[in-house]
Amino acid sequence: MTKDIKLRLKDVSSSNPGNLEAVFSFGNGHFGVRATNPIESNAVEGTLVNGFFEYSLITYGEAAAYYPKRNETIVSLPNLRKIRVFDDGHGEFTHSKLVDMQLDLSNGKLVEEYELSNDKKQTIKMNVTSAIDQREVHFYGIEYAFEAGTYKGDIYIDKSFVLEEAKAEAGDDIDDPRKTRELKSIKREVVATDDLSQTIAISTAESQQRIEITAYGFNNESPLTKKLALVDEPKVGYGFIVGEKNETGDFAKEDFATIKENSASFWHDTWQNGEVSIAGNDELNLALHYNIFQLNQATGRDGKTNIAAKGLTGPGYEGHTFWDTEMYMIPYFIYTNPEIAKKLLVYRYNTLDFARTRARELGVNQGALFAWRSINGEETSAYYPASTAAYHLDGDIAYAIGNYYQATHDMDFLKNYGFEMLLETARFFREFGTWAKRENKTVFEFHTVTGPDEYTAMVDNNYFTNRMAQNNFNLAYKLGLVLMEEDPEGFSKLGASVEELESFKDIAERIYFPFNDEYQINAQDDTFFSKAIWPFDETPKDKYPLLLHYHPLNIYRYQVNKQADTVLADLLFPETIDDDQLRREFDYYEKITTHDSSLSRSIFSALAARMGDMKKAYSYFSDTVRMDLTDLQGNTEDGLHLANLGGSWLSVVQGFAGMQVTSAGELKIIPHLPIEWDGFEFRIVFNGRLLNINIVDGKTTIKLVDGQPMNIIVNNKSYKLEKATLDILSKGE
Amino acid sequence: MTKDIKLRLKDVSSSNPGNLEAVFSFGNGHFGVRATNPIESNAVEGTLVNGFFEYSLITYGEAAAYYPKRNETIVSLPNLRKIRVFDDGHGEFTHSKLVDMQLDLSNGKLVEEYELSNDKKQTIKMNVTSAIDQREVHFYGIEYAFEAGTYKGDIYIDKSFVLEEAKAEAGDDIDDPRKTRELKSIKREVVATDDLSQTIAISTAESQQRIEITAYGFNNESPLTKKLALVDEPKVGYGFIVGEKNETGDFAKEDFATIKENSASFWHDTWQNGEVSIAGNDELNLALHYNIFQLNQATGRDGKTNIAAKGLTGPGYEGHTFWDTEMYMIPYFIYTNPEIAKKLLVYRYNTLDFARTRARELGVNQGALFAWRSINGEETSAYYPASTAAYHLDGDIAYAIGNYYQATHDMDFLKNYGFEMLLETARFFREFGTWAKRENKTVFEFHTVTGPDEYTAMVDNNYFTNRMAQNNFNLAYKLGLVLMEEDPEGFSKLGASVEELESFKDIAERIYFPFNDEYQINAQDDTFFSKAIWPFDETPKDKYPLLLHYHPLNIYRYQVNKQADTVLADLLFPETIDDDQLRREFDYYEKITTHDSSLSRSIFSALAARMGDMKKAYSYFSDTVRMDLTDLQGNTEDGLHLANLGGSWLSVVQGFAGMQVTSAGELKIIPHLPIEWDGFEFRIVFNGRLLNINIVDGKTTIKLVDGQPMNIIVNNKSYKLEKATLDILSKGE
Structure with missing residues (x-):
C-alpha cells in the first residue's frame, strides 16, 4: 500500500x-x-x-423563452x-x-x-x-x-x-x-x-x-x-x-490527534481498495497518487452533494457539477469504492424533478433532461449552445448507471434509483429524437445538439450523442427486464411496460450513425467534414485556449475540437470499432484537437494505449497526470481539474491495463506497458471481489485479495481466478 | 395624384x-x-x-470573445x-x-x-x-x-x-x-x-x-x-x-403656415414620383398610401441616419437599423426617389470602419462585415446566432447597391461609395467561405450561418446566403470592371486589381447551392430536410409568435420558418428558377412558415402574384398592407413595422406588376391583376425617366411622363417607350 x-x-x-x-x-x-x-x-x-x-x-443581453x-x-x-x-x-x-x-x-x-x-x-x-x-x-x-x-x-x-x-x-x-x-x-x-x-x-x-x-x-x-x-x-x-x-452544536469538540487519526485511517482504507502505482517513474507515480488523493477529497459522500468541476479546491466554474462526474470521476469510484459511486448517482436521482421540468421547458413532454451545470440540480447555464444543447448528459448518466450496476448488481439501487433514471432519460431521448429516412432506411436521429466537443455546436447527429442515446435505450431495455422480474410492482409504478421497453430496443437498433466514406471513420456529425480545418499553422501559441481569443462563430465554422468527442465514444464502446478504424479515427481527430479542455488528454492517452501506440499513450499520460502540478492549463489557481484527476486513473486502468467489462459482464484486461516504466499495479473492486493486478514486462499477475472465485479475460483468453495468485505470461507487450 | x-x-x-x-x-x-x-x-x-x-x-450570463x-x-x-x-x-x-x-x-x-x-x-x-x-x-x-x-x-x-x-x-x-x-x-x-x-x-x-x-x-x-x-x-x-x-439657435422660427406648406409641397413631390394606387378597393388603397406615407416619414435623408426597424414611430428594437432597410425599404426609394436610396447607402458606407473591425473580430482578415443591429454602425447584438451569424447582410447591402446602380448609373456613387462596399463585402465572403469537394466537384461554401429565417440557426450553406454572396461576387466583378475603366486611379487606390475581380467571378461560378432531390426544390440549407416538421397541429394559436413561447433549441430542431427564406431568394433572382420549381418551393416552404416575422407575408404575396396564384397573392397582400392598421402582429404600439411598409410596395410593384430589371438592365413587367380590383397604377423612376404604369383587366398602359425614350419588356415582349402613351393589351390576366 x-x-x-x-x-x-x-x-x-x-x-x-x-x-x-x-x-x-x-x-x-x-x-x-x-x-x-x-x-x-x-x-x-x-x-x-x-x-x-x-x-x-x-x-x-437578449433573453428568450425558458x-x-x-x-x-x-x-x-x-x-x-x-x-x-x-x-x-x-x-x-x-x-x-x-x-x-x-x-x-x-x-x-x-x-x-x-x-x-x-x-x-x-x-x-x-x-x-x-x-x-x-x-x-x-x-x-x-x-x-x-x-x-x-x-x-x-x-x-x-x-x-x-x-x-x-x-x-x-x-x-x-x-x-x-x-x-x-x-x-x-x-x-x-x-x-x-x-x-x-x-x-x-x-x-x-x-x-x-x-x-x-x-x-x-x-x-x-x-x-x-x-x-x-x-x-x-x-x-x-x-x-x-x-x-x-x-x-451537535459535535463534541475533537482534539487534533483524533482528526489526524480519522484522516489516516480513511486514507489507509482508500488506498487499500483503490491503490494504483507506477514502478520505475517516481514523478508520475507521485502525480497519480496525488490525483486520486484529490479526487477523493472533492467527492460528496452523502447523496445530496456531488463533485464540482474544481472540487472543493477553488471557486472556478462557480462550484458547479457537470457531466465530468459521470464520465471522468465515477468510474474510479465504481471500481474502488462503489458506495461512493452510488451516492453520486443518488445525487442525480434527487434532482429528477428539476430534470423533468427542464425537459418540458425544452418542449419534450416525457422524460427528464438533467442540468448541464448546477449545484442543486436546477439548470443555471446562461449559454445554451454549449450546455443545454449537450443533451448527451442524459446518456452519460445512464452510462454510469449501467456501469455501476454491472460492477455491483446492486438491486436496491436499481429498484429505488437506477431504473427510474434510465427510464426517464430514455423517454427523453425517444421524444427528443425523430424518425427519418436515410437511403431508404428508416433511422432514428437527433438534431441540433452539441457533443462533448464545445468547439462545434448545434449540429445534427453528433456521433457521440447518438451512441450514448443508443446505450441509454439498451440499458433501459435490459435493466427494465431485470426490474420487471425482480420488482414487478415497482416497475409498473413507474408507468413502464414491456411494450415501452421494446420501443426502446427498437429505437436503439435503428439509431443513425454518421460515417465519413472518404476517411472511413465515424463522423463527428452530419456536416463536420464539409467545414474547413482550423488554420492551426496561423494560430500563435498564446491564442490557446481558443475560446478566450476567438468568437464562437469563428471557432464553430471550422473543423476543430476542444476535446475528445467521437474518439471518446470509441473508448467507451470498444466493441463498436475495430483496430484499423480506431487508428484512422484517432489520427484524424487528434490532428484537429486542441486539448483546450482538461478532459481531453486522458482519453487520447487511454486510446493510444489500447492501440499499442505507447509513445503517444505515454506522452498524453505524462501531461494529463501532472496537469495541475505543472499548471498545464494555466488556471489551476481557480481550482484543480477534477475530471482530469479521474481521467488519469482512466488512462492507467482503462488505457494501459485495457480494462473493460464485456457486454457479457466479464472483466477483461489487455495490458500495455510503457517502456519507460518497470511496471504498474492497481486494485479493483468488482462484484464483491477485490483484485490486485500487477503488470510488468511480459507478465501480468492477478491476485484475488478478497471474495469468491471469478473469471477474468486477459489478452482475450479467459482465466479462472481463485485465491492463489495467477501469473500470466505474455509476449510483445 | x-x-x-x-x-x-x-x-x-x-x-x-x-x-x-x-x-x-x-x-x-x-x-x-x-x-x-x-x-x-x-x-x-x-x-x-x-x-x-x-x-x-x-x-x-456567459460572455465570450468579441x-x-x-x-x-x-x-x-x-x-x-x-x-x-x-x-x-x-x-x-x-x-x-x-x-x-x-x-x-x-x-x-x-x-x-x-x-x-x-x-x-x-x-x-x-x-x-x-x-x-x-x-x-x-x-x-x-x-x-x-x-x-x-x-x-x-x-x-x-x-x-x-x-x-x-x-x-x-x-x-x-x-x-x-x-x-x-x-x-x-x-x-x-x-x-x-x-x-x-x-x-x-x-x-x-x-x-x-x-x-x-x-x-x-x-x-x-x-x-x-x-x-x-x-x-x-x-x-x-x-x-x-x-x-x-x-x-441657427433657425429662424417658422410660423405654422410655413410648416404646413413645407409638408404639403414635400408630399406633393413624393406622390408625384412615387404614386401607387389601387382602383376598386378603397380600404387597401388607403392602407397602401398610408404605408408609403409612413415609410417616407421614417427615412433618414442625410447620409448619416438610416431607417430604424420601427422608424421614428416607437422605441421598439431600440431604434436599430437592420437588413430590413436594404431588402424591404430601399427598393421603394431606388424606383421613386433614388437620391434617398443613395443617402441610405451612404449611411452604410459611413459605417465601413466599424464593419472592417467587426470582420477582424470574426476572424476574417479581409473585407467588412456590417452590423446586424445598430444605430451608428457598431455591432450591438447580444445574441449572435440570430444576428452576427446572419452574414447575408453583407450580400443584402451589395444587392441594394447593385439595384441602385442599375436604376441610376450613378457614377459618383460607384466611385465614392458603392464599389468600395462591394469590394469589401466580396472580400469578406471570399475569406469567410471555403472551398470544398461535393461529388468530385470543387465548390465554394459558407458554414455556420443563419439565413433570414431566424427559426433555423447556425447551419451550413443556407441557400439564401449563398445566393446573396454569389450576387455580391458578381456585382464586385462587373461593377469593378466598370470602375476600372472609368476611374482606374480610384480603383487601384482600393487595392483592387483585375486578378482580384476574376477571383470573385471564379468563386461566383462555383458557389454551392443545396438542393433537395426528393422534393426537387432548393434546400434551405445542408441539413434542413433531415429535421422533423414542427408540430403545427399541436401548437395553440396563443403560442405564436413561437419565439416568445419556446426555447430556441426547441424551435431550431424542427423544420419551421419564421419568415420567407429560400423563397425570398427566388423573388430576388427570378432568373434562377423556373415556374414549376417555384410552385413546388412556394408550396413546401409556405406550409412550414409561421410568418411570425413581419417581413414574411409581403414576400409570399409577391411570389404568389408572380405565379399567377392570385387568391394567395391577394390574401397575403391584404394582410401585409393593413398590418399596422389591424395590429396584426400585436405590437404596433411599440412602433410600426417599417420593413412591412416597404414590403407592401414590393408586393404591388414587384409582385402584382411583376416588375424586375433583367440581367441586361432592361425594365420588365408581367402584370397580374387580382379579380378584386378594377386596376392599379404606379409610378417608377428609372435611369432618369419617370413612368406611369396603369394596369386594368386586359390592358397595361404605360406613360413616359418624363425623360428620354427607352425600352420596356411587358409580358416578355419588348416595346419602345416614347412620349406617347403606350397601350398593351393582354389576355388571361
Whole structure:
C-alpha cells in the first residue's frame, strides 16, 4: 500500500500563491480548505462547503423563452488558516516566506514551514501542521509551532475570524467562463464568542442557506488570543467545526490527534481498495497518487452533494457539477469504492424533478433532461449552445448507471434509483429524437445538439450523442427486464411496460450513425467534414485556449475540437470499432484537437494505449497526470481539474491495463506497458471481489485479495481466478 | 395624384392609445412625434430623433470573445404635444375623450378632436391640428383650438416642458427582444426660458450626444402659459425646433403656415414620383398610401441616419437599423426617389470602419462585415446566432447597391461609395467561405450561418446566403470592371486589381447551392430536410409568435420558418428558377412558415402574384398592407413595422406588376391583376425617366411622363417607350 508518498513544494512547478493554495488544499467531500498562506492572504483564499451556494439573477443581453433565470455560485467562506502574530512592541509579523510544504498522501497531513518577519525585518519561524477529518467530516485542525529567529521576545497570536465584505457586485461580467462571480447577498456575522472559541454564521439571502463555523482551542487550553514565549518553542492548535445551522452544536469538540487519526485511517482504507502505482517513474507515480488523493477529497459522500468541476479546491466554474462526474470521476469510484459511486448517482436521482421540468421547458413532454451545470440540480447555464444543447448528459448518466450496476448488481439501487433514471432519460431521448429516412432506411436521429466537443455546436447527429442515446435505450431495455422480474410492482409504478421497453430496443437498433466514406471513420456529425480545418499553422501559441481569443462563430465554422468527442465514444464502446478504424479515427481527430479542455488528454492517452501506440499513450499520460502540478492549463489557481484527476486513473486502468467489462459482464484486461516504466499495479473492486493486478514486462499477475472465485479475460483468453495468485505470461507487450 | 386620402380613427382596428400613438405619428426622417393624447400621457409617449441614442453596457450570463460590449438605445425625448388646461377654479382638465383623428396623407396634416373634462365633469372641446416640416426638418407645429362645452369660463393653458425622470434602471432584462430598454444616463434640463419660449437640452452621458428642443409661440403672440376666453373660440399655436446642440439657435422660427406648406409641397413631390394606387378597393388603397406615407416619414435623408426597424414611430428594437432597410425599404426609394436610396447607402458606407473591425473580430482578415443591429454602425447584438451569424447582410447591402446602380448609373456613387462596399463585402465572403469537394466537384461554401429565417440557426450553406454572396461576387466583378475603366486611379487606390475581380467571378461560378432531390426544390440549407416538421397541429394559436413561447433549441430542431427564406431568394433572382420549381418551393416552404416575422407575408404575396396564384397573392397582400392598421402582429404600439411598409410596395410593384430589371438592365413587367380590383397604377423612376404604369383587366398602359425614350419588356415582349402613351393589351390576366 501507499506509504510515505508526499507531495513537496519542489514537485509543483508554479509557486504562485493561488496555485499552491489549490494544489495543497484539503477536502473531505463536505468542505474544503485552500492552503492559503496563513499570514499573507490572497484573492481566492477561503473555505468551500459542498452544496453551499447563493443564487444571483442571470442577466441576458437578449433573453428568450425558458432561459435559466438564476445562477448558483458556491460561497467562499472565511479562511480557517489565517493567524495574526504580533511582536511585543505591537508590531505585526505581516511578511511570510514559505520554506517548504509537504502533503502526506498516505495519511492526509499537511506540514508547512514559514519564516515570518515584521516591519523591522525581525524574523521568527512558524511550522504549521494541519489535517481535515475524513470520518467526522465537519472537522479541520491546524497547529502552529513557533521558534525564535532574529526576534526572540514574546509573541501574541490572534486566531479570531476576520469577516471581510464581499468584494464586488453580483452580476458582473465574467469574461472567462471558467471563473466564478462575486456575490453581495452573503451575510457574515459572529454568533457566539468566548475565551476559548468563536462561532460565526454565514447565510445567503436568496438560497436561504446557513453555515456555522466554530473555531476552538484544542483540549480547552488555547484561547483564540494568546501570549507565547518563544523560548519555549510553543505550539498552539485549533479545531474548526463546519456545519449547517444548529449542526455544529451537535459535535463534541475533537482534539487534533483524533482528526489526524480519522484522516489516516480513511486514507489507509482508500488506498487499500483503490491503490494504483507506477514502478520505475517516481514523478508520475507521485502525480497519480496525488490525483486520486484529490479526487477523493472533492467527492460528496452523502447523496445530496456531488463533485464540482474544481472540487472543493477553488471557486472556478462557480462550484458547479457537470457531466465530468459521470464520465471522468465515477468510474474510479465504481471500481474502488462503489458506495461512493452510488451516492453520486443518488445525487442525480434527487434532482429528477428539476430534470423533468427542464425537459418540458425544452418542449419534450416525457422524460427528464438533467442540468448541464448546477449545484442543486436546477439548470443555471446562461449559454445554451454549449450546455443545454449537450443533451448527451442524459446518456452519460445512464452510462454510469449501467456501469455501476454491472460492477455491483446492486438491486436496491436499481429498484429505488437506477431504473427510474434510465427510464426517464430514455423517454427523453425517444421524444427528443425523430424518425427519418436515410437511403431508404428508416433511422432514428437527433438534431441540433452539441457533443462533448464545445468547439462545434448545434449540429445534427453528433456521433457521440447518438451512441450514448443508443446505450441509454439498451440499458433501459435490459435493466427494465431485470426490474420487471425482480420488482414487478415497482416497475409498473413507474408507468413502464414491456411494450415501452421494446420501443426502446427498437429505437436503439435503428439509431443513425454518421460515417465519413472518404476517411472511413465515424463522423463527428452530419456536416463536420464539409467545414474547413482550423488554420492551426496561423494560430500563435498564446491564442490557446481558443475560446478566450476567438468568437464562437469563428471557432464553430471550422473543423476543430476542444476535446475528445467521437474518439471518446470509441473508448467507451470498444466493441463498436475495430483496430484499423480506431487508428484512422484517432489520427484524424487528434490532428484537429486542441486539448483546450482538461478532459481531453486522458482519453487520447487511454486510446493510444489500447492501440499499442505507447509513445503517444505515454506522452498524453505524462501531461494529463501532472496537469495541475505543472499548471498545464494555466488556471489551476481557480481550482484543480477534477475530471482530469479521474481521467488519469482512466488512462492507467482503462488505457494501459485495457480494462473493460464485456457486454457479457466479464472483466477483461489487455495490458500495455510503457517502456519507460518497470511496471504498474492497481486494485479493483468488482462484484464483491477485490483484485490486485500487477503488470510488468511480459507478465501480468492477478491476485484475488478478497471474495469468491471469478473469471477474468486477459489478452482475450479467459482465466479462472481463485485465491492463489495467477501469473500470466505474455509476449510483445 | 393622391388627393384627399385620409386615415381616420375608424380605419384603425385597435383604439388602444399606444397603438394610435404609433399609427398617427409624424416623422420627417430627422425626428418623429408620436401622436400621444395631449392631455393624458401614455407609457411610450414622446419624440424620437433619428440617430440620437445612448450606450449602455450589455451584460451576458456567459460572455465570450468579441461579444459586443455595449448596447445602443434610441432616446425617448419629451412629448411635444402635451398641453395642460386649467379651469378658472384651478381645476385641471385631466380627462380627455378622443372623438376623431384624421391624418391627411396628401399633405401631411393631422387633425384631432377631443372632449376634455375636469374633476367636476365639466367639459370643453379641443381641436388639435399639427404638422411636421418635411423641408426644414427641425420644425414641428401644433395648434390647439378650444370651444366651450358644459364649461364656459376662462381657461388657462400651460405648454411648458414636463421633464420626467427616466423610469427604470439600465440593463434590465427585456424578455421580448422586440421591445426596448430604459436608460438612466440621460440628463434633461431647461437651458433657456422666457415668456414666449423655452429651450431644453437632453444629453447622454455615455454616447456624449446632445439635443436641444425649443418651444415657442407662433408669430410671437402665444406665451407658453396663457389665459384664454372660451367665448372667443380661441386658438393657440406652438412651434418646436429639434436639433443638435447649438443648432436650434441657427433657425429662424417658422410660423405654422410655413410648416404646413413645407409638408404639403414635400408630399406633393413624393406622390408625384412615387404614386401607387389601387382602383376598386378603397380600404387597401388607403392602407397602401398610408404605408408609403409612413415609410417616407421614417427615412433618414442625410447620409448619416438610416431607417430604424420601427422608424421614428416607437422605441421598439431600440431604434436599430437592420437588413430590413436594404431588402424591404430601399427598393421603394431606388424606383421613386433614388437620391434617398443613395443617402441610405451612404449611411452604410459611413459605417465601413466599424464593419472592417467587426470582420477582424470574426476572424476574417479581409473585407467588412456590417452590423446586424445598430444605430451608428457598431455591432450591438447580444445574441449572435440570430444576428452576427446572419452574414447575408453583407450580400443584402451589395444587392441594394447593385439595384441602385442599375436604376441610376450613378457614377459618383460607384466611385465614392458603392464599389468600395462591394469590394469589401466580396472580400469578406471570399475569406469567410471555403472551398470544398461535393461529388468530385470543387465548390465554394459558407458554414455556420443563419439565413433570414431566424427559426433555423447556425447551419451550413443556407441557400439564401449563398445566393446573396454569389450576387455580391458578381456585382464586385462587373461593377469593378466598370470602375476600372472609368476611374482606374480610384480603383487601384482600393487595392483592387483585375486578378482580384476574376477571383470573385471564379468563386461566383462555383458557389454551392443545396438542393433537395426528393422534393426537387432548393434546400434551405445542408441539413434542413433531415429535421422533423414542427408540430403545427399541436401548437395553440396563443403560442405564436413561437419565439416568445419556446426555447430556441426547441424551435431550431424542427423544420419551421419564421419568415420567407429560400423563397425570398427566388423573388430576388427570378432568373434562377423556373415556374414549376417555384410552385413546388412556394408550396413546401409556405406550409412550414409561421410568418411570425413581419417581413414574411409581403414576400409570399409577391411570389404568389408572380405565379399567377392570385387568391394567395391577394390574401397575403391584404394582410401585409393593413398590418399596422389591424395590429396584426400585436405590437404596433411599440412602433410600426417599417420593413412591412416597404414590403407592401414590393408586393404591388414587384409582385402584382411583376416588375424586375433583367440581367441586361432592361425594365420588365408581367402584370397580374387580382379579380378584386378594377386596376392599379404606379409610378417608377428609372435611369432618369419617370413612368406611369396603369394596369386594368386586359390592358397595361404605360406613360413616359418624363425623360428620354427607352425600352420596356411587358409580358416578355419588348416595346419602345416614347412620349406617347403606350397601350398593351393582354389576355388571361
